[in-house]
Amino acid sequence: MAAQTLYEKLWSSHVVHEEADGTALIYIDRHLVHEVTSPQAFEGLKLAGRKPWRISSIVATADHNTPTDHWEQGILDPVSRQQVETLDANIREVGSLAYFPFKDERQGIVHVIGPENGATLPGMTVVCGDSHTSTHGAFACLAHGIGTSEVEHVMATQCLLQKKSRTMLIRVDGQLGQGVTAKDVVLAIIGKIGTAGGTGYAMEFGGSAIRSLSMEGRMTICNMAIEAGARAGMVGVDETTIEYLEGRPFSPKGEAWEQAVAYWRTLKSDEGAQFDKVVELKAEDILPQVTWGTSPEMVTTVDGRVPDPAAVADPVRREGIERALKYMGLEPNTPITEIAVDQVFIGSCTNSRIEDLREAAAVAKGRRKADSVKRVLVVPGSGLVKRQAEDEGLHEIFVAAGFEWREPGCSMCLAMNADRLEPGERCASTSNRNFEGRQGAGGRTHLVSPAMAAAAAVTGHFTDVRQLG
Amino acid sequence: MNPFTKLDGLVAPLDRANVDTDAIIPKQFLKSIKRSGFGPNAFDEWRYLDVGQPGQDNSKRPLNPDFVLNQPRYQGAQILLTRDNFGCGSSREHAPWALEDYGFRVLIGPSFADIFFNNSFKNGLLPIKLDAAEVDELFRQCEANEGYRLVVDLAAQTITRPDGRTIGFDIDPFRKECLLNGWDDIGLTLRHADKIKAYEERRRAEHPYYFA
Numbered sequence: 056m057a058a059q060t061l062y063e064k065l066w067s068s069h070v071v072h073e074e075a076d077g078t079a080l081i082y083i084d085r086h087l088v089h090e091v092t093s094p095q096a097f098e099g100l101k102l103a104g105r106k107p108w109r110i111s112s113i114v115a116t117a118d119h120n121t122p123t124d125h126w127e128q129g130i131l132d133p134v135s136r137q138q139v140e141t142l143d144a145n146i147r148e149v150g151s152l153a154y155f156p157f158k159d160e161r162q163g164i165v166h167v168i169g170p171e172n173g174a175t176l177p178g179m180t181v182v183c184g185d186s187h188t189s190t191h192g193a194f195a196c197l198a199h200g201i202g203t204s205e206v207e208h209v210m211a212t213q214c215l216l217q218k219k220s221r222t223m224l225i226r227v228d229g230q231l232g233q234g235v236t237a238k239d240v241v242l243a244i245i246g247k248i249g250t251a252g253g254t255g256y257a258m259e260f261g262g263s264a265i266r267s268l269s270m271e272g273r274m275t276i277c278n279m280a281i282e283a284g285a286r287a288g289m290v291g292v293d294e295t296t297i298e299y300l301e302g303r304p305f306s307p308k309g310e311a312w313e314q315a316v317a318y319w320r321t322l323k324s325d326e327g328a329q330f331d332k333v334v335e336l337k338a339e340d341i342l343p344q345v346t347w348g349t350s351p352e353m354v355t356t357v358d359g360r361v362p363d364p365a366a367v368a369d370p371v372r373r374e375g376i377e378r379a380l381k382y383m384g385l386e387p388n389t390p391i392t393e394i395a396v397d398q399v400f401i402g403s404c405t406n407s408r409i410e411d412l413r414e415a416a417a418v419a420k421g422r423r424k425a426d427s428v429k430r431v432l433v434v435p436g437s438g439l440v441k442r443q444a445e446d447e448g449l450h451e452i453f454v455a456a457g458f459e460w461r462e463p464g465c466s467m468c469l470a471m472n473a474d475r476l477e478p479g480e481r482c483a484s485t486s487n488r489n490f491e492g493r494q495g496a497g498g499r500t501h502l503v504s505p506a507m508a509a510a511a512a513v514t515g516h517f518t519d520v521r522q523l524g
Numbered sequence: 525m526n527p528f529t530k531l532d533g534l535v536a537p538l539d540r541a542n543v544d545t546d547a548i549i550p551k552q553f554l555k556s557i558k559r560s561g562f563g564p565n566a567f568d569e570w571r572y573l574d575v576g577q578p579g580q581d582n583s584k585r586p587l588n589p590d591f592v593l594n595q596p597r598y599q600g601a602q603i604l605l606t607r608d609n610f611g612c613g614s615s616r617e618h619a620p621w622a623l624e625d626y627g628f629r630v631l632i633g634p635s636f637a638d639i640f641f642n643n644s645f646k647n648g649l650l651p652i653k654l655d656a657a658e659v660d661e662l663f664r665q666c667e668a669n670e671g672y673r674l675v676v677d678l679a680a681q682t683i684t685r686p687d688g689r690t691i692g693f694d695i696d697p698f699r700k701e702c703l704l705n706g707w708d709d710i711g712l713t714l715r716h717a718d719k720i721k722a723y724e725e726r727r728r729a730e731h732p733y734y735f736a
Contacts, residue, residue: 071723072716078698080716082723084734092616094557105710109724111735120555134555134578141557179734186615186639202617202643203559204709212713214720218696250542251609254638284612286638307733315733350542350612371607375541469614471551478575488613490546496575 058325060222061291062257065197065322069180071214080214084179085196087165088115088151088206090142091471092184096207097145108213113151114174117142118164119471121157123434123461130157135472149210153305155438163437163463166190166404170274171439173303177292177319182209187404187487189280192289193273194296195322197257199286221255221331223285224324226262229338234521236414237272238406238485238504240264240336241279242344246354248334253285256332259324260290264338270299271410278405279487282351291323345391345517346489346502348379353489355391357507357519363387382491383499384479391517394501395427397480399512400494401458401505402434403468406485409443411505415485416449418509418520424457425515431458432474434466458512470495483511526648527706531629532675533602536593537666543606544613545640549622553578562618563625567593597670605662606633610651611640620647630676632683634659645699646709650678652693678704 059067072080093115100107107113120135122128130136139157146154153174155162161172166187169175181191181198184206191198205215225244245252258280265273273290280288290296297316300306307315342356353376355362364376364387380387385394401407401415412435424431433453435441441463444450450460467474468486470493476482478497485508486493489500503511510520553565555578564582569575571594573586587594593601604623610633611619620643623631629649634656636644644651654662665685666672675684678700683691702709713720728735 072719074698076697078696080713080720082720082727091554095559095617098557098559103710108720132555138555138557176734178731184615184617186613188615200615200639202615202620202639202646204617204643204646208710208713211710212717212720213724214713214716216698216709216713250612251635251637254609254635281613281639284609284637305736307736311733311736315731318731350544371541378540469546469551471554488544488546490544490613492550492569493546496550496569 058328060324060328060330061195061259061289061322062197062220062222065178065180066219068178069197077218079217079219081180081217083182083209083213083215084112085114085174085181086112086209087169087181087183087188088113089119089165089183089185090117090138091119092203093145093206094138094141095203096210097149099207100210105211107149107210110150111152112213114153114169115142115146115151116155116162116165116168117157119465119469121464122472123464123466123474126158126462160438163440164404164407164465166278167408167436167440170194170270171303171437173300173306176300176306177296177322182215186281187278189286189288190274190278190404192277192280192287193270195289195292195319197287200281220257220287223253223256223258223332223334224330225258225260225334227260227264227336227338228262229264231264231338231341234506235341235343236504236506237268237275239341239344241276242346242351242354242502243336243341245279245283245351246344247336248283250282250350250352251284253280253283256285257287257289258283258285260288265290266293269410270295271408274408275405279351282487292319343504343507343520345507347383347385347391348376349382349489349491351489351502353379357391357517359391361385361387361389361391392519393516395481395516396483396511397429398476398482399428399431399508400467400482400484400486401508402432402436402466403486404436405487406505407434407436407440409440411485412440412444412449415505415509416452418506418523419456419458419513420452422456422513424512427515428512431512432461432467433458434461435463437463456513467494469493483508483517525646525706525708528629528648528650528678528703530677531602532673533630534598534600535603535605535666535672535674536598536601537605537663538592539607539663541607542609542612545611545616545619546613548611548619549616550576552576554616554618559621560625562622563627566622566626567591600627602627603630603632603674603676604628605659605666606631608633608635610636612637615639617643620644620649624649632659632662645703648703648706650676650703652683654691654693658691
């Protein structure tokens, strides 16, 4: 048989039916559900008198709207509360494999709890009404975000209508420098290929630098495949994958584990498999990254400067940069390290796992939040991450540094709860999107790694974390 | 879903690249548990001068006179011209819901983000990809001529300009059929229920650990 890419293996093992024009019905193994994109789907199902096809595929949690402090007060915003209570009622009625409601010890961001509970397993198709579902591709899953109509479609049929994507390999070889993290790698990739560079592609990340990353790092990279335009990002299975999954609550046990692992080891691109496109980066060339604009592709290195639109010939691009600088309140040619921040956010489905918190704590240890910084939020990705961080004493480091240690949730990544920027405030954020208004109307977001966010918190401006020592 | 066959509609130009779904419908409006009523908050942060909140009377809010869709000449537009990578970002279907509720039925641009593109078809909203040069020319003509209209014929896969020029466009045959007929995807898929069951049994036998 011809050499196959990982994507082709995942695709062909899930085709239920194919139309003449190539539109296929793809079977869905895991359906992750949260409160924002599901109520209309549950309602549609009910109105049509349809039953969910396989409730044991559903893992649900409330994360987008939930507050990250004063849990004893419940959810104060009545509209947010209604949405979370609607999910409670829907899951109660319909059922699920697992539900981690607000305040549950295993509640958290849907893309953190899936993997940490072993509910995301190699070889699965994983969908969720959330674009960052690409995260789960780190486990050699075919994982991508869907809209609410498709949430309803998956509930009713356990399938999705899909067309096969083209394949892209992003190969990062070499050794990452000290202080350079998975977040810097993925921002560098987006900077290179652009936010539409991966449109129409399923993106596989490979090469020795990717192999050397932990599962947390791989999840950070796959999480932002969507920011490069690719609905799905993925990494092939290796020992790191298998070690991470062993013993997780929903991971197979005993004989089933052995059987699963034997299959999972085949879930990588074959030697000589052909991709439609290959992009290569050298790990040694990647420096800590900071975005300066209102799209993740508007990114440079920490030693760089804000670009000058006058130097750009293409009028659509030039106007885009001008508009972004105006929104961001930045002058052309300003050194990145001279940009001061008002708030710092460490969290989100991109960077809220234990390794991210360790990286931030390593920088925060023995230092204090700069007086000019109003607030530093540290929001763990889940209750389990929070507990582990507390077991390791990380929360004490953050609190001693003047950072706020919060309860888990999506928080200021998209500011659906009370955590948000005020108009004009500037934030160093470990999240995934720097769009206008993303962290609050008029807020200005700069995307960075957890270590770079902590460095900005303690110095008050962007600082090369490698020089902090 | 409303079927889409043919439309003779007023055109509005949104001349910026990478319009993301946070811009199309900001997050505070995602707290609704309904599918309708998002139109008054489409492009909320660009369209109004204040910060919008769910449940407001939007007719009383101050409009941003600099936002293109607020210009009198574009009121009632049903076709939106866009630039590259329209609909990037979040998978929120509230974005096509908002555009459709605003009154748009057709989007024309050089490229669309994958999830948004897919979501549009589920809501009777037709996104059409054209060469960048064709889109440039439509922007020029639209901005130069007040009351600029296009005729979009899905069955024939054509866009006809006022000057008589006809531009062909591509669409997946399956999506075209669904849109022309206003078919419900779920109903179509359930015709294959036996195949889904057979696949599921096979998969359960081969990989029982996915069904635990």
